[in-house]
Amino acid sequence: MDGLPKVELHLHLEGAAPPAFIAGLAREKHLDISGVFDERGNYRYRDFRDFLKVYEAATSALQSPRDYQRLVLAVLEESAKSGVVYSETFLSPDFCGGRDPGAWREYLHAMREAADQAERDHGITLRGIITCIRHFGSEKARETAICAAETAGDWIVGFGIAGDEKIGAPRDFRWAFDCAREAGLRLTAHAGEWGGPDSVRDAVRDLAVERIGHGVRAIEDLALVDELAERGIVLEVCPGSNVTLGIYPGFKAHPINELDRRGVKVTVSTDDPPFFHTTMVREYEELHRAFDWDEAQFRRIARQSLDAAFCDADTRARIGKLLEA
Numbered sequence: 001m002d003g004l005p006k007v008e009l010h011l012h013l014e015g016a017a018p019p020a021f022i023a024g025l026a027r028e029k030h031l032d033i034s035g036v037f038d039e040r041g042n043y044r045y046r047d048f049r050d051f052l053k054v055y056e057a058a059t060s061a062l063q064s065p066r067d068y069q070r071l072v073l074a075v076l077e078e079s080a081k082s083g084v085v086y087s088e089t090f091l092s093p094d095f096c097g098g099r100d101p102g103a104w105r106e107y108l109h110a111m112r113e114a115a116d117q118a119e120r121d122h123g124i125t126l127r128g129i130i131t132c133i134r135h136f137g138s139e140k141a142r143e144t145a146i147c148a149a150e151t152a153g154d155w156i157v158g159f160g161i162a163g164d165e166k167i168g169a170p171r172d173f174r175w176a177f178d179c180a181r182e183a184g185l186r187l188t189a190h191a192g193e194w195g196g197p198d199s200v201r202d203a204v205r206d207l208a209v210e211r212i213g214h215g216v217r218a219i220e221d222l223a224l225v226d227e228l229a230e231r232g233i234v235l236e237v238c239p240g241s242n243v244t245l246g247i248y249p250g251f252k253a254h255p256i257n258e259l260d261r262r263g264v265k266v267t268v269s270t271d272d273p274p275f276f277h278t279t280m281v282r283e284y285e286e287l288h289r290a291f292d293w294d295e296a297q298f299r300r301i302a303r304q305s306l307d308a309a310f311c312d313a314d315t316r317a318r319i320g321k322l323l324e325a
């Protein structure tokens with residue numbers, strides 16, 4: 001599985017930070033965030049709400065463009081080890097300069113420099129999706145969307161929303177999504193992870209997204225599954241994340257195989273790999289064990305993922321050649 005070229009479309013940059021990296025930054029800054037780690041140095045959380053709190057506490061150790069530059073290098077090196085050749089990563093101006101457009105540009109510059117270096121060193125290409133955070137509210141999402149619109153281009157290619165799906169509704173974020181769309185950004189939204197089929201329907205209808213983060217609970221309504229398949233809406237599925245957070249008891253009970261069988265365009269990602277003790281290689285291994293997915297299936301999924309990527313045509317063509325290796 002290591003050698004198969006992979007495309008990952010759903011990865012939270014801060015959520016991919018190795019715990020030892022965050023612990024090191026906290027030590028440098030004399031910051032006490034020991035509560036986010038267990039006795040073995042892994043992230044410790046009880047449930048999804050607690051996960052979000054721990055995520056934000058761990059992120060408080062990232063305080064400068066230089067910290068984010070180091071983070072991007074560490075994360076891309078790790079992804080490349082799993083055979084990832086193209087990664088779309090969620091970036092949050094909320095955590096990078098508090099949604100101030102000037103500060104955000106400095107963070108972005110540092111991240112792009114790191115991405116260029118990782119591309120030279122490890123042959124992995126990164127593109128950014130700016131993400132607002134649902135439980136921070138729609139006012140802050142507007143500010144995030146302005147940062148996104150001002151830096152949209154060949155590298156910032158998308159806009160999305162993460163955070164607590166149980167708070168607020170997609171329609172509250174319509175202004176932010178309209179602003180991002182008008183700036184040329186492609187759209188995705190977390191839905192159907194903690195909310196059921198209606199949450200997916202609302203995101204598609206109210207935000208006009210072309211991809212859904214997770215979306216797996218669409219399986220609870222087969223008419224919706226058919227609609228997703230017909231409209232070609234892509235699901236960024238993160239099976240290991242769903243299993244670790246307790247949405248499904250194991251990979252065998254996960255709906256990814258059934259969604260794929262019913263014609264929905266599914267892709268495979270890790271979400272927040274160290275939090276969920278996963279990597280892209282582990283996701284592939286578990287899918288092979290649970291559903292007997294073979295090399296041909298994984299190659300088809302990688303191609304489907306690249307087709308759903310938000311990058312430009314030249315980048316897609318270049319990465320497409322790597323997938324044929």
Ligand code: ADE
Nearest residue numbers: 012015162163190271272
């Ligand atoms: N932010 C980071 N990981 C997330 C997830 N799985 N769901 C919603 N928001 C997130």
Ligand code: ZN
Nearest residue numbers: 162190213271
């Ligand atoms: Zn996510």
